[in-house]
Amino acid sequence: MDKPIIDPALAPPWDGDVARARALQLELAGRVRLFDDFPPLRRIAGVDVGFEDDGATTRAAAVLLDAQSLQPLADVVARVPTRMPYIPGLLSFRELPAVLQALAELPQVPDLVFVDGQGVAHPRGLGIAAHLGVITGLPTIGVAKKILVGTHAEVGPRRGDRTDLLHRGQRIGTVLRSKERVKPLIVSPGHRVGQDSAPVLVLACCTRYRLPEPTRLADRIASRRDRHRAHADEPSLFPAD
Numbered sequence: 001m002d003k004p005i006i007d008p009a010l011a012p013p014w015d016g017d018v019a020r021a022r023a024l025q026l027e028l029a030g031r032v033r034l035f036d037d038f039p040p041l042r043r044i045a046g047v048d049v050g051f052e053d054d055g056a057t058t059r060a061a062a063v064l065l066d067a068q069s070l071q072p073l074a075d076v077v078a079r080v081p082t083r084m085p086y087i088p089g090l091l092s093f094r095e096l097p098a099v100l101q102a103l104a105e106l107p108q109v110p111d112l113v114f115v116d117g118q119g120v121a122h123p124r125g126l127g128i129a130a131h132l133g134v135i136t137g138l139p140t141i142g143v144a145k146k147i148l149v150g151t152h153a154e155v156g157p158r159r160g161d162r163t164d165l166l167h168r169g170q171r172i173g174t175v176l177r178s179k180e181r182v183k184p185l186i187v188s189p190g191h192r193v194g195q196d197s198a199p200v201l202v203l204a205c206c207t208r209y210r211l212p213e214p215t216r217l218a219d220r221i222a223s224r225r226d227r228h229r230a231h232a233d234e235p236s237l238f239p240a241d
Contacts, residue, residue, distance in 0.1 A: 006100065010135040014084035014093055021090050022124060028134045029125035037192040038112050038139035041067035044205070045110035046214025047102060047132075048222035049095040051082065058082045060098035061221035063214060064106050070205060070213045077221060078102035091117070092128035099132060111139065112193070114205070114214035116222075118142045119188035119198070121165055121173035123149050133191020140190030141198045142173075143215050147186050155184045159206075162199055174199040178206045185210070 010028065014021075044067045050059045063075045078101035084094050095117075103113070118127025119142030126134075129142030150167040152175045159180055165173035165188070173188030176199045189198040205212035211219065 006135050011096060011100070016084075018087060018090070021093055025090075025124040025126040025131075028131060029120070031134045032120060032125065032130050032190070033192050034120065034189055034194055035192075036194045036197050041111045043067055043073065043108055043110045044112045044114065044214055045103065045106065046114045046116070046212070046216070046218035047099050048116035048215055048218035049098060050222040052079070056082055058095060058098040059222060060095065060102040061218045062099070062102035062106055063217040063221070064108060064110060065214055065217070067111065070207065072217060074107050075217070075221060076102045076105040078105060089123055092126070092131040095128060096131060096135075099128075100136070103136070109138075112201070113138050113140045113190075114202070114212055115140055115142050115190060116144070116215045116219055118144050118148050118186070119173065119190035121148060121150055121167070121186060121188035125172075127188065127190070129188070129190030131190075137191075139192035141193055141201060142186075142188045142190050143202055143212060144186040144188075145183070147175075157181075160203055171195055176202060178203060178212070179208075179210045182210045 045064050047062045052059050058080050060078045064073045078098050080098045115129035119129040127142050129140045133140035150165040150172050152165045153163045155163050155175050155177050161177040162174050164171045165175050175184045176187050177184045187199045187202050202212050209216050
């Protein structure tokens with residue numbers, strides 16, 4: 001697959017117009033495809049975002065893994081100037097410029113992208129995973145640590161237990177217990193992945209940790225807990241094969 005071609009109109013630079021951004025979210029949410037439309041999985045990716053320089057720099061990490069072994073193949077850190085303040089519900093506009101750059105620098109295009117954040121489990125149906133999927137055309141899944149919107153029944157205590165996340169009478173995601181005795185994950189498809197498949201794919205990528213390997217590894221880099229990646233020109237923690 002070639003590098004995705006991004007329509008600038010779907011990811012415009014921030015101009016301070018909150019109402020315009022929300023209107024664009026609603027338009028893009030209408031383009032989300034919540035059914036399985038991903039190829040046989042050979043390579044998967046995880047992306048996460050952090051901030052440096054007191055928020056002046058957005059730092060995005062993208063990790064490419066072998067889909068069968070979950071072994072990392074490559075990782076990239078992209079830094080761009082932060083172009084807008086934090087505005088609730090518009091986080092994707094703040095983080096996507098760095099995420100898009102990081103994904104573009106991976107040596108191969110992933111068949112599926114796991115995103116640390118929401119998919120359609122968002123007040124206007126367009127969290128960062130959904131936004132990323134629509135503007136790139138890539139299949140995406142949002143894997144979040146807490147609920148942004150919606151309610152759910154109690155989740156069972158065992159690994160794999162799950163329940164629907166509901167908002168206004170519609171299913172917007174799944175609350176998934178990925179490991180016993182830890183808080184569940186909020187899984188919501190972003191684009192080209194169905195509601196039933198999203199938690200199955202996430203659980204298949206969970207090893208002995210709460211987070212699935214794609215976002216766990218990306219989180220380590222983006223949050224700067226991995227000191228080896230404090231600078232983009234330093235050796236990668238996961239050297240390419």
